[in-house]
Amino acid sequence: MSHRTSTPPEAAGPVRPGPGARTALRPTVAAEILDGFWHTRREVNARVGIPQGPSLLESAGNLHNLRLAAGAAEGVFQGDYPFVDSDVYKWLEAAAWHLGRTGPAADDVLTGEVERITALVTAAQEPDGYLNTWFQVAKGGRRYEDLRWGHELYCAGHLMQAGIALHRTTGRKELLEAAVRFADHLTAVFGPDRQIDGFDGHPEVETALVELYRETGERRYLELAGYFVDRHGHGLLGGEAYCQDRVPLRRQENVEGHAVRQLYLLAAAADLAAETGDGELRAACERLWSAMVASKTHITGGLGAHHDEEDFGDPFELPTERAYCETCAAVASVHFNWRMALLTGEARYSDLIERTLFNGLLAGVSLDGESWLYVNPLQVRDGHTDTGGDQSARRTRWFRCACCPPNVMRLLAGLEHYIATTDDRGFQLHQYAAGRYTGAVGADQVVVSVHTDYPWSGAVRLVVEDAPEEPWTLSLRIPQWCARHQVSLAGGGHLPATVEDGWLRIERAWSRGDEVVLDLGMEARLTAADERVDAVRGCVALERGPLVYCLEAVDHPGGGLDDVLIDTGRTPREEFRPDLLGGVVALTAAGYRRPAAEEGWWPYRTFRSSAGAGPAREPGSALPLTAVPYYSWANRTDGAMRVWLPTR
C-alpha cells in the first residue's frame, strides 16, 4: 500500500533543501526516535536539560539583557561576551524541536516559557530589525564597529534558526517574523554596494540565511548568504585564519583557524552548493572535509587541537591532554556533515556523524543532563581534573561563555532529523537509532521502523511499515569501523544485497511487514594512530562499535593513570554492566602499572635497538584495565582519564 501525494510533504527538521536543490538525498518527512540509546539521552535532555534553560538564562543575565534593551528593566549589562543573546536563541531552538516531537499542547510549561522568552526577544528588537543587547546596552548602540569579534550577525543567525524551528514545529510566527525583520535589515546594510562590505568574524548567519530562504522563498537571503561566504578570505577583517579571512574558501587546502567558525562556514558552503549547484563550492567542501578528517580529527570526532584561539592546529597535531575539541565544534561538525550527506549521498559523512555523536559530542553533557564540558580532552593527568574556568576537566553547571550547553540541547532535541533520508529510488538509514522514519520515495511514502539495542548490540531489525508497490532500494550504512556484517530477511528469502562505498543496498519489491535483520560485528578492537600523530605514538585506543573507550582513575585505585601500560597481545573482555554509568558495555584489557622504583635521576636512557621500541625493562605489576565509553567519563568522581594507552 502506498500513500501518493501530489508533492512530497515538507521535512520538519532544521535542514530542508528547497524544491530546486541539487542534493542527492532528502531528509525524512517524519521521524521519531522511540527507544534505545538515543531515546534515553533525549529524555534526559527533555526532562532536565531544556527545562533548566530559562532559570539559567535568567541567573546568567541573558534575559535581563533583553529586558534592558527593551527598556523594561534597570541595571547594567550582564555577561562578558557580545554573543550572550545567542544562548537564548539556541535554547528557544532546542525547545522548538522538543515541542515538535511532543506537540506544543503536551508541554504547557515549556510552551509558556517559549512564549514568554519570545516576547522578551521581540520587545528588545529595534524598529529596523537590529538586535544585539551587548551593542544596544553596553556599547551605546554603536553597531558593526567590530565585525571580527562583535558576533552581531552570528546572533542574528541563531535568531533565524530559532524562528524557523518554532515555525516548523509549532506554527508560531512571532520569532520567525523577528528573524525576517533582522534579515531584511541585513540585506539593506550589507553588500558590495551597500553601507558595509564585510561579514561577521564568526560564521553562522550564512547557513541561517540559506534556511530562511528555504523557509520563506525569499531569494535575497540566499544571495546574502552567498555574498558573505565569498567575502571571507580577502582580508576585510584583517586576514586572520581565526576569522576565516586568510584565504577564500574556494582556494583553501585544509581547515584552519577557529574550529567552530570554520565548520559553520563549511555548513553554509554546503547549503549554498545544494541550493545553487555551485560545483566549485561543493568541491571545496569535499576537499576540506577530506583534509580535515585525514589529518585534524581526533579519534572521538573531536575537532580543534588548540586551546589558543580555539584553533584547528596543524595536520596531525592532535594532542591528548591539551586537545580542545570544543563541544560546539562537535555540534558544528554534525551540521556540516549532515549537509554533505544530503548533498552527496555518500556514507562517510554519516560515519563521522556517528563517531561524533557517540563520542566527541555526547561527552559534552553529563549523564544526568545537569552539567557540561566545554572542552573534551582525551587525557586528564593525575591531579589535573579541575583546571578551573570554562575549560575545566570537571563538569560545570553552566559556563561564563555558555555557547555549548544550548547547542547540545538543540542538536539532541532535533536528532531524529539526522537519522534517515530518501531519494527517488529508495530509503537510506544513516544512524542505527531505534524509531520510525518516514520519507518520500518519488511520489510515494516509505516508512521504516528500526529496532535495536545499538551500540551495545550490533543486531538491528528493520521493519518496512509502509512502502510503494514498485521495487525500491533500502540502503543501510555499514560503519567505517565495522569489519564484518551479515544481513538477512526475517523468515528467509533471497536478499540481493551489495555493498558499495559504505552503503549496503538491497533493491527489491518490498511489502509492508518485511523484516530485515542486520548484524554488525561489534568486537572490541585496538586502534593505532597514524605515526605522524606525535601525541599518541606507541599507544593504542580501545574501541567497540562506534564507541571510543577510556580509562578512568576511579576504576584503577592505587596510583592514577599516568603510569599504566596496555598489553596488546590479549583480547579485551566485554561485559554489559547495567549498574555502571546508566548501563554500558565495559571492556577489561590486560595491562601493567610501572613500578615507582624505576625512578632514575635522569629520564633519558640510551636506546637499545635490540629491544625494539625502547630500553628492555620489566613492564611492572599486572593491572587489569577497565575501560568505559568515553562519552560517560567524568560522571562519577573527579580523577584522571585517558583514551590513548601506551603499549607495553
Next chain:
Amino acid sequence: MSHRTSTPPEAAGPVRPGPGARTALRPTVAAEILDGFWHTRREVNARVGIPQGPSLLESAGNLHNLRLAAGAAEGVFQGDYPFVDSDVYKWLEAAAWHLGRTGPAADDVLTGEVERITALVTAAQEPDGYLNTWFQVAKGGRRYEDLRWGHELYCAGHLMQAGIALHRTTGRKELLEAAVRFADHLTAVFGPDRQIDGFDGHPEVETALVELYRETGERRYLELAGYFVDRHGHGLLGGEAYCQDRVPLRRQENVEGHAVRQLYLLAAAADLAAETGDGELRAACERLWSAMVASKTHITGGLGAHHDEEDFGDPFELPTERAYCETCAAVASVHFNWRMALLTGEARYSDLIERTLFNGLLAGVSLDGESWLYVNPLQVRDGHTDTGGDQSARRTRWFRCACCPPNVMRLLAGLEHYIATTDDRGFQLHQYAAGRYTGAVGADQVVVSVHTDYPWSGAVRLVVEDAPEEPWTLSLRIPQWCARHQVSLAGGGHLPATVEDGWLRIERAWSRGDEVVLDLGMEARLTAADERVDAVRGCVALERGPLVYCLEAVDHPGGGLDDVLIDTGRTPREEFRPDLLGGVVALTAAGYRRPAAEEGWWPYRTFRSSAGAGPAREPGSALPLTAVPYYSWANRTDGAMRVWLPTR
C-alpha cells in the same frame, strides 16, 4: 713550586661563599677561558651581544624610564612590565664580568657606557634607597601594592648583583652603594615585625641579598634573605604555585609553578644552606633537584613545560612543540646547580650545568650574537616557524619582555667562574672549557690549564701549571652521558685513578708541567625517554657528547620534517664540517620520509599486534637525516626543527 699565602685569595665570580660557609667546594680564585668552543661564544658575546646593550636599552625605553624617575626627562613610561629596570641591571652585570676579564682599561667604550648608565641608575634612586621606575613613574609612587606581580624586590636583587659584580671586577663602588641603600631600605620595611610581612612574587632578591652579605659582611642581609625564603608558601601572596606560595619550600615535594621563580628561589635556598648550615633547607634543595631532574627536565636541560603561566607542568609532562624552556630558566638552572655543586661537591649538578649550557641555554642566542629565543621548543612543525610575539620560533632582535638576552649575556660573560673548584684536598674540573684555572688548595695554590677541542673531540689535555709539593687530588668530572673514558699521564707513569659518583679522582704528588690526557668517548648515540613522557614515546633523540642534536628543514628539502622516521638499526655517521654553522660535527642517520600517498580518509587504523608497535607498512622513501647541534638551530633560514625522531 707553591705560592703560599696566609689566607686564600678571594674568588672574583658571582658566587663567593663566605669564610664560614659550609660548602664542600670553593670557586676558583682566578679563571680564564682562553680557547675553544666557549671562548668563541664568549667572544661573540663580548663583541656583539654586550656592546649592543645600551642602544637596545635606549630604544626600548629602559634608560628613558630611569631619566623620568630622576626628573631628567619628559614623557611617559615606556614598556609593558614593572621589571624593565632589571634589564639594565643585568646588562650592567654582564658588562662587569666582561670588564673583569679584560680589565676596565682595555675597553674604554664599555667602561664609559657602564659609568654613564650607572649614573642614570643612581640618579633615579629615591633618597630612602627605593628604586623602581614603573612604580615611581607609571604608578604614582605607590610602592609594594602588588607584591605578586610588582617585581620591585626582584629588580632590587638584580641591582645588587650588578653592584656586586662591578665592585668585584672593577673596584667601582657607586652601584654597590646604591644596592646597599636599597637593601637597607628593604631591611627597614620588610620583616615579621616591620611595615610589610611578605615577599616578592618573583624570587631573585633572596640570592642577591645572600651575595650582598658575602660582599659586605652585613649579616642582616642574610637574615632578610632567609626570612623571604621562609615566608613563601604560607598564602601571603594568595597561595599560588605561580608565586612559589602554595607550600613552604621545606615541605615541597617537586618543583612547581613558574619555572624561573622556582629556580631563583632554590638558588637562594642553596645559598642559605651554605651560609647557615641549615640541613633542612639543603635536604629540600636536594629533594627538589632530584624530582625536577627525574621528571620535569627536557633532554636539552630546558625547564618549564607550559606556556601557560611559564609553569613547570606535571611530572613527565614534557611536550616538544609546546615546550616552554625559557632561556631565563636555563640561566636560573645554572645558578641553582652551581650553588648545589659548591654545597655538596657532587658531580651530577655539573652534569646538568653542562647539558644546560650546551643545549637549552646556548640555543637562546644566535651564533652571531644578534638575536634571541625566549622559548626553546624541541620541535617546530612545518610552516610554524614564526608564531609571533616574544615566544616565536624565529629569532628576535629584542623582546617586549627582554629578560632573557641580558641574562644570557651576564652568564656567558662570567662563565669562567663555573668551570673549576677546589677544596682542601685538591682541584676539581667541572667543565671541559679550554683555559687556565687557579684555586686554593688548603693554603696553597693550584693552577691547571686545560687544552681541548671539546665538545667536537673528547680529548682533553690538562697541564699542572703550579701546585704545592704535597700530594693532592685532581678530580675530573666523567659526564653522565659518557659510556667509556681513558686517562693517562703524558709520557707514561702510574696514574692511580678511581671513579666515584661521576668524579675521576687522581691523587698523587704533582709536579709543575705534569700532563694528564683524558679521552672521553664521544660516539653519537640514540637516546630514548622514559615511557611516561607521552610527547616522545616511540621516538629517539640523537646525542653526541654533551650535545643534543636536531633536524632542521633546511637540510631536508622536499617535504619538511613532520613525516620523517629514523632507522634505529644503523649507527649515525659523524663528520666535522668547518663550513657549517661556525663549524660543527654533523650527524647523518638513516631515515625515511613517509609517502604522501599513504593519506587515508581516517588517520586511525586497527592495531596489528603481530607487527609490534603499529600497523605493518612500508616506511616510505629513504631519506638521510642530517642532524646538527640543537644550540645551532634557527641560524640559517626559517623552517621546521625537531629533536625527537619517530622510529621506524
